[in-house]
Amino acid sequence: MAYTHLTTDELAFIESYYHQKISVSEICRRIKRSRQTVYNVINALKSGISALEFYQNYKKRKSLCGRRRIVLPKHQISYIQKRIADGWTPDTIIGRNEEPISCSVKTLYRMFREDILPVQSLPMKGKRKPNGHHEKRGRQTFKRHISERTVEFPDFDKEFGHLEGDTIVGRRHGSAVITLVERVSKMIITLRPEGRKASDIEKALNSMFSALPYRLFKSITFDCGKEFSSWKSISNQHDISIFFADPGTPSQRGLNGHSNGMLRRNGLDKDMDFNTVTDDYIIQVAHSLNNRPRKSLGYRTPLEAFMSFIEDEKLSSLF
Numbered sequence: 001m002a003y004t005h006l007t008t009d010e011l012a013f014i015e016s017y018y019h020q021k022i023s024v025s026e027i028c029r030r031i032k033r034s035r036q037t038v039y040n041v042i043n044a045l046k047s048g049i050s051a052l053e054f055y056q057n058y059k060k061r062k063s064l065c066g067r068r069r070i071v072l073p074k075h076q077i078s079y080i081q082k083r084i085a086d087g088w089t090p091d092t093i094i095g096r097n098e099e100p101i102s103c104s105v106k107t108l109y110r111m112f113r114e115d116i117l118p119v120q121s122l123p124m125k126g127k128r129k130p131n132g133h134h135e136k137r138g139r140q141t142f143k144r145h146i147s148e149r150t151v152e153f154p155d156f157d158k159e160f161g162h163l164e165g166d167t168i169v170g171r172r173h174g175s176a177v178i179t180l181v182e183r184v185s186k187m188i189i190t191l192r193p194e195g196r197k198a199s200d201i202e203k204a205l206n207s208m209f210s211a212l213p214y215r216l217f218k219s220i221t222f223d224c225g226k227e228f229s230s231w232k233s234i235s236n237q238h239d240i241s242i243f244f245a246d247p248g249t250p251s252q253r254g255l256n257g258h259s260n261g262m263l264r265r266n267g268l269d270k271d272m273d274f275n276t277v278t279d280d281y282i283i284q285v286a287h288s289l290n291n292r293p294r295k296s297l298g299y300r301t302p303l304e305a306f307m308s309f310i311e312d313e314k315l316s317s318l319f
Helices: 008-019 024-031 035-046 051-063 074-085 090-096 105-113 146-152 198-210 231-238 250-265 279-290 302-307
Strands: 162-169 176-182 188-191 219-222 241-244
Touching: 008 024, 008 035, 008 051, 024 035, 035 051, 074 090, 090 105, 146 219, 146 241, 162 250, 176 198, 176 250, 188 198, 188 250, 188 279, 198 231, 219 250, 231 241, 250 279, 279 302
Parallel strands: 162 219, 219 241
Antiparallel strands: 162 176, 176 188
């Protein structure tokens, strides 16, 4: 059994028994403690201090035990605050190692939890939609199922050039932004169509793919929304394979869903009317996320990972 320190009640009993001149052996039997433990207290009592003073001295000595709290230097605190303002997580700050930090990731998280450092906003938790939710949006009746993807691209999980796509809507569903994420590099691309109709989505995607080298991207995986019902035209015009995930299965496009959540938290929230902001603003929101290091990328940024696959200098200037 693990050793426990004497309580204040036990100290009071020892002091009382000592003044009653009860033997040490009997005291040990009554309080069920070892002879050495009792002798330590009795010797202190003989020196003239009380049980209360003995306990206070014990508390003082105990406060000096253990490791001291880490106090970060001012330049490290300033660096952490700057990176947190840029949206970096504590894990990314430590893992990227641009500026050596004199503590672990766990300690840094504790500093946020205890308000030693400013608290950052954490990713969304819980369910996006409650149980029993029924989707009211229209869906496509004919599409290429996601199961065909691995047949056409056996190295899909490791190969560069495969996108996951969706739209996020603004205030009162009156505007939308197309979001695309490249799976290997996690690079986010945002486009603002003129509206939410399938023809608007098609026009915006055609404009983007026309500005890029032929077959830079090999496939896109969308959800089943009707806004992507012009997929055949996009696929034929740009020779890109388009697949669709199962209804109500966001896990099949998990990277895109995660990226959309970050876009929401960093400038494209649900209460915003996207028609009232510029294209440069929407691009800048994605650009800020593309310049955040990711643990899954070895603490490289998505932009750095994306550029490692790109050799064309002219193309590099587009991103």
